[in-house]
Amino acid sequence: MKLGDGVEQAIHSVTLLAGLPPDGLLSAQALAGFHGVSTSYLLKHLQALSGAGIVKTTPGPNGGYELGRRPSQITLLDIVLAVEGPEPAFRCKEIRQQGFDPLPPESFTAPCQINAAMLRAERAYRRELAAVSIADLMRDLTEADDGSIATRGCAFFDQYVRRAKTKP
Incomplete structure (x- = not known):
């Protein structure tokens, strides 16, 4: 199985955000710069993390990102699912019912054993x-x-952390 580069970038970004002071924010540009990755590519993954509630976004020129939940409430699975989606890595197409002289569908009453094994591995x-x-x-x-x-x-936080505006 191969996960996209976005998973690594998202995990590192969430981990960096976990170290922010309570009122701190980091811009996408700062997060990308810290990790030496493309801001536009990282933004796509930050948007997915935001949609999953893993990070919160404060809009505007002084806005940025912070965690949406406590670090103890965010798992690697949460991040992978946010970035890659919930579908299993292996998706059975029932090719055993195709090709040379295929048998009728009623010949296959049990689930495909290859699919079953792959789904067990996915669950683990x-x-x-x-x-x-x-x-x-x-x-x-x-x-x-x-x-x-x-x-x-x-040193990075001293230079790049933005402070969230407190409400009166």
Whole structure:
């Protein structure tokens, strides 16, 4: 199975947003610049994340993105489904009923065993992704960091974080 580049970009962007101060926002341009990716391509995925409620968007010239939920409430599966869609990776076309001298459909009363095996694998894959939250990734990153990752993140935030306007 191959996931699109947008999945990696979305996971990294959500993880970066998880480190924002409570009133902080990052523009799509800043997120793309931090990761060295195309802003226009990343915007497509940020829009999908926004539609899924994973990120919130504040419009306007001083707007940007922030998490729509707590990091502990966002799983890798949530992000993959937002970017790639909910369809399974394998989609059976029942080709066993086509081709050379095909048998009639009533000859195939049991589900295709290939499809059944692929769907079992898909369920296992999704279970694994659902078991990992952004909070888990942040914890693992913090434990593995010698301080250089945190220093880079703080320097980036100092330069690029926008503050959400508070309501009177």
